[in-house]
Amino acid sequence: MGKYHGTSSTVLRPRTTKEVSEIVKYCNEKRIGIVPQGGNTGLVGGSVPTGRGELVVSLGSMNKVRHFDPVSGMCTLVADAGCVLQSLTDYLAPHNHIMPVEFGAKGSCMIGGNCATNAGGVRLLRYGSLHGTVLGLEVVLPDGTILDQLTTLRKDNTGYDLKQLFIGSEGTLGIITGVSILTPPAPQASSNALLALPSFDSVLPLFKRAKRELSEILSAFEFIDRGAYDLSVRHGQGRGMSPEEAGGAECFVLIETSGGRREHDEEKLSDLLEHLLSEDKPLINTGVLSQDATQFSNIWSLREGITEAVSKEGKAYKYDISIPLSAFKEVVDATKDRLREKGLLGPHAVKEVVGYGHIGDGNLHLNVVAAAYTSEIEAALEPFVYELVGKYKGSISAEHGLGVMKAHALHYSKNGISIEWMRRIKDLFDPNGIMNPGKVLPPASGASHEPSLKNTGSGRVA
Numbered sequence: 001m002g003k004y005h006g007t008s009s010t011v012l013r014p015r016t017t018k019e020v021s022e023i024v025k026y027c028n029e030k031r032i033g034i035v036p037q038g039g040n041t042g043l044v045g046g047s048v049p050t051g052r053g054e055l056v057v058s059l060g061s062m063n064k065v066r067h068f069d070p071v072s073g074m075c076t077l078v079a080d081a082g083c084v085l086q087s088l089t090d091y092l093a094p095h096n097h098i099m100p101v102e103f104g105a106k107g108s109c110m111i112g113g114n115c116a117t118n119a120g121g122v123r124l125l126r127y128g129s130l131h132g133t134v135l136g137l138e139v140v141l142p143d144g145t146i147l148d149q150l151t152t153l154r155k156d157n158t159g160y161d162l163k164q165l166f167i168g169s170e171g172t173l174g175i176i177t178g179v180s181i182l183t184p185p186a187p188q189a190s191s192n193a194l195l196a197l198p199s200f201d202s203v204l205p206l207f208k209r210a211k212r213e214l215s216e217i218l219s220a221f222e223f224i225d226r227g228a229y230d231l232s233v234r235h236g237q238g239r240g241m242s243p244e245e246a247g248g249a250e251c252f253v254l255i256e257t258s259g260g261r262r263e264h265d266e267e268k269l270s271d272l273l274e275h276l277l278s279e280d281k282p283l284i285n286t287g288v289l290s291q292d293a294t295q296f297s298n299i300w301s302l303r304e305g306i307t308e309a310v311s312k313e314g315k316a317y318k319y320d321i322s323i324p325l326s327a328f329k330e331v332v333d334a335t336k337d338r339l340r341e342k343g344l345l346g347p348h349a350v351k352e353v354v355g356y357g358h359i360g361d362g363n364l365h366l367n368v369v370a371a372a373y374t375s376e377i378e379a380a381l382e383p384f385v386y387e388l389v390g391k392y393k394g395s396i397s398a399e400h401g402l403g404v405m406k407a408h409a410l411h412y413s414k415n416g417i418s419i420e421w422m423r424r425i426k427d428l429f430d431p432n433g434i435m436n437p438g439k440v441l442p443p444a445s446g447a448s449h450e451p452s453l454k455n456t457g458s459g460r461v462a
């Protein structure tokens, strides 16, 4: 994104959990901050040093599959944190299993980072969040202790479930070094369709219809507004429909089905399309049903390529929010109005305001694409967007985490008591404040202050 910059004198690439433990123990004794890094695909600056003289600990050299159990009912994979998600998908393919998570960044992101950030992605609708699919973790705690909770048990009701604390902690409580995760059986058949909708008002009724008619085979329901669609097409990210078919659409929906019998599943999806098109007041203008594997991935690329298209177009302010589905359009429009009022809409400042995301999870990605990052634009957007989210009792971070970008805004989504207990947990695990300092939690107010770290003199934020 080119938004977060930082430098560090040292990048360490441990190969074993023991090496991670020794590094962390040393840093804790010397009060040296640590920034854990996976694939560096996060969007909130969580893996960037913040100028406190932190060392970078990159997990990429810990990239072995430790164990896969294809036989028991659980089908679990145990892997090092530095395994790239796509490599795990490739490893599982011959066994006819898949990873329960999938992201546009699958070619670079790593499973440890996925867990540390509790990343959501396009399979959440079907398989749920990592809080459910991760069975166990191995974590190096801030004093160097190795916490081995790498269980493969599906059921383990023995008190506090400590691993959950690390899922979404963004490296502030320890470094995840190993992951045990459920791997669902690969669907026998997957299809998708791209639908062009005359207006945003059709999205919700369409979602209800899709759930009713496709029921158990509905595996993704993704929303793309007109601006996001045009950006993706313009920057060559996959192919959807012809300009004539897309003309007149206010927004688009990608529906995916995954099930056990190809003919049955395809029939259900084409029946849905047929029913939708034959109605008096159709919810869709038109729809393209993928006919083969290439078309299937072209449709997905169009959706998954939006992030890249946005980056090619300009500098992006990204808001990853949970709000009621009915408010998706209102939020995009209100943001545009706000920027227009401030005289910031136009090629010189903000070029585009687009919305897309995971309808099935109530998660909107609001992307404001500017010619350059400026304090004027940022002041127009923040806290405006956070207040808007607060008005809907939503979340300021649905799936990307808080990182350095939103730590100060945590109070829009969590009350004071919750933040206080988060802080107590952080202090308990990491009393010296060495783990990913400056991320997730807002700076402490009043008398308390961040524990002082030794500044190696190398950290610098541009």
Ligand SMILES: O=C(O)CC[C@@H](O)C(=O)O
Residues within 6 Å of the ligand: 043, 104, 121, 303, 304, 306, 307, 318, 319, 320, 357, 365, 366, 367
């Ligand atoms: O770039 C973004 O804002 C969203 C990235 C990702 O979460 C997606 O759903 O494509």
Ligand SMILES: [Zn+2]
Residues within 6 Å of the ligand: 120, 121, 357, 358, 365, 399
């Ligand atoms: Zn997303």
